[in-house]
Amino acid sequence: MTDPQYSRRGLLRWSGAAGLGAAGLALLPPGAARADAPDVASTAAATDAAVTAAGATAAGQSAGTVLATEFDPIRPPAVPLAVRSPYLSTWLPADNPAGTWPTFWTGRTTAMTGIAEIDGVPFLFLGAPNISGHVLRGMALRRLTTTATKSRFLFEASGVELTLTFHSPVEPADLRRQSVPLSYVTADVRSTDGGSHQVRLYFDISGEWVHADSGTPIRWSQEQVAGSGSALTALSFTPDTPRLLAENGDMATWGSIVWSATNRSGLTWQIGADTAVRPAALNDGRLGNSSDSDQPRPINDNWPVFAFHFDLGSVGRSTESAVLSVGHVREPAVSYLGTQLPPLWKSSWSSWQQMAAFFHADAAAAGRRGDALDRRIREEATAAGGERYAALCAIALRQAYAGTELVSRDGQPWAFLKEISSDGNVSTIDVTYPAMPAFAYTDPEYLGLLLAPMLDYAEHGGWPKTFAEHDLGSSYPNASGHNDGNEEDMPIEESANILIMSAAYAARTSGAKARTFAAAHYPILKQWADYLVDNTLDPGFQNQTDDFTGFIGHSANLALKGIIAVGAAGQLAALAGKTADADHYRAVSRDYISQWVGLAQDASGDHLKLAYDQPGTWSLKYNGYPDALLGLGLVPKQVAAQEAAWYLTQVNQYGVPLDVRHSYTKGDWEMWTAAWLRDHPVSGYLVDALYAFAHTSPSRVPFTDWYDTVTDHQSGFQARPVIGGVFALLSLGQAR
Known part of the structure; x- marks a missing residue:
């Protein structure tokens, strides 16, 4: 599906003097941006079309049927995912999240997996897992939209559209909200072919999020967190022997990763080895609401993952949503001349659980505020x-x-x-x-x-x-x-x-x-x-x-x-x-x-x-x-x-x-x-x-x-x- 409000002009308005590489051009349908790019020299336009057509022919398709990913308004060098603080900084070093592990800004893997089951067929849309006994198809990425506060991936497969949004809020003039070291991950699913489809979504993250040394033992827990209008399931993990106010590979050696999901019907969770949890989700259509008791253990010992599974049931034209958040919480935050200073969020909430509950309850309003800031920046920057x-x-x-x-x-x-x-x-x-x-x-x-x-x-x-x-x-x-x-x-x-x-x-x-x-x-x-x-x-x-x-x-x-x-x-x-x-x-x-x-x-x-x-x-x-x-x-x-x-x-x-x-x-x-x-x-x-x-x-x-x-x-x-x-x-x- 192509939404007419999004254009490809961000791809081809640059002239031949600094023109796009052949690899980038091969992603585009032939002539996709001709009307959008009056400033492109005619010779460059001819070259663009030739390269694009050559790419289509090499792929064994006619020039008119190349499937394209649109980038609005730019193809980022790396796509910001959860980018909120010096220690919550995860990026996608590629265009398509299917088949690539997200990384910390240093390039260290911070694994996150996303799989959509549509009418029983599993499609990968995030990460690069190898799941024994299962061959995953890849959801087609139709569009990547980047705004000042959000990265939004639009996928399609088998008559279903999945919009995956990573929202790292920027909250001008609101210190309480700006102090929250959490980032939203939302998945919105709807049918695009007029029919109804059985849809399930699976997400997990790995222990690699909490420490740069994969030999570090970690421990974990699960809890139900009550909130005003938004109860959630929270999975958290932390180094077993934290080193306060220290770093390893530019990652903190103290504090916890908090990975939460807003409760809804069909939500299950599990903490355990990647080789056990991921196949269970696909084989059973749910997770066991259970936690592996073999802890603490090193991050690379049977690679514990922290997983959520959403059975969305029958999905039609109306959107069904899964709302998650990921964050890094730590106390103290810094030291100043020998005095330990707490994070500012502690002035508003006594615990990260209270903060996370607020953050989830605020998700819809935060999205609207983010949209408003994004529009303001886009309009004023364009001017x-x-x-x-x-x-x-x-x-x-x-x-x-x-x-x-x-x-x-x-x-x-x-x-x-x-x-x-x-x-x-x-x-x-x-x-x-x-x-x-x-x-x-x-x-x-x-x-x-x-x-x-x-x-x-x-x-x-x-x-x-x-x-x-x-x-x-x-x-x-x-x-x-x-x-x-x-x-x-x-x-x-x-x-x-x-x-x-x-x-x-x-x-x-x-x-x-x-x-x-x-x-x-x-x-x-x-x-x-x-x-x-x-x-x-x-x-x-x-x-x-x-x-x-x-x-x-x-x-x-x-x-x-x-x-x-x-x-x-x-x-x-x-x-x-x-x-x-x-x-x-x-x-x-x-x-x-x-x-x-x-x-x-x-x-x-x-x-x-x-x-x-x-x-x-x-x-x-x-x-x-x-x-x-x-x-x-x-x-x-x-x-x-x-x-x-x-x-x-x-x-x-x-x-x-x-x-x-x-x-x-x-x-x-x-x-x-x-x-x-x-x-x-x-x-x-x-x-x-x-x-x-x-x-x-x-x-x-x-x-x-x-x-x-x-x-x-x-x-x-x-x-x-x-x-x-x-x-x-x-x-x-x-x-x-």
């Missing part, structure tokens, strides 16, 4: 940057938020961030900085909560240096600080980052909150601003956020960041009632920017240099974006126009390199640059190029921010919250 830009936002939001979590500190909410897949640091300032646009756009108060521990540590925690810290601890979840001063110093980088983020927050919260915030933190903000006044115009040999490129002296982009941060300090000083300081910082920022233009200008006169002392070089000046974000108007318009024109002379097939030294780039910085230069043609090119990379890359990992603009491959990093930088275009104009 800001076009359909491909909206597609990028759809695959970025969950990843940005899932790098963070809410805790309670002395009864007050704080948010911590994990530097996923790079250093694993706690609340790294120069990782929060590129992620900032997602929070500035969706929920500025959340940005304030991320800033809170960073500011507190510098003010009260024992940080010994005059410039801002790089992070709050070397290894998540322990924010142990660096009171010995031994850390990855980025003096101008971090001082400027936190001033810019503070000004962005202050511009988007209420006037009263902004004044209170600026006054409360003014001494430390002024200290960092004064450091920048003394050091930023011509930076010394320093490290900076793109540390994989190495230290650099006289960096033009780093200087620009610092100058804009001095301008931000002027805004914060004004909010704090420090009029003389505000005038001073504004004057300094204007003076410095005029000098900066001369220092950074290449002798050719057509672009800015990478560093003052490196003629003939260039780099993306993505730090022009906060000038637009804060409305400072410091960078001269003619300089922005010059850079915009220059970047268009440096394009590769999948983007503009980060600088002259390499062919790789950073997707977050490309989107910052697109936002800064939004009135120039290069902005649209950068959006289109990042879309082309994400849509076609063979690197099937959670959205990487570091990739090669020539080869279309990941260069490093994945699943990082910095991908929130995609929201840079949307974040403009969000201030009071």
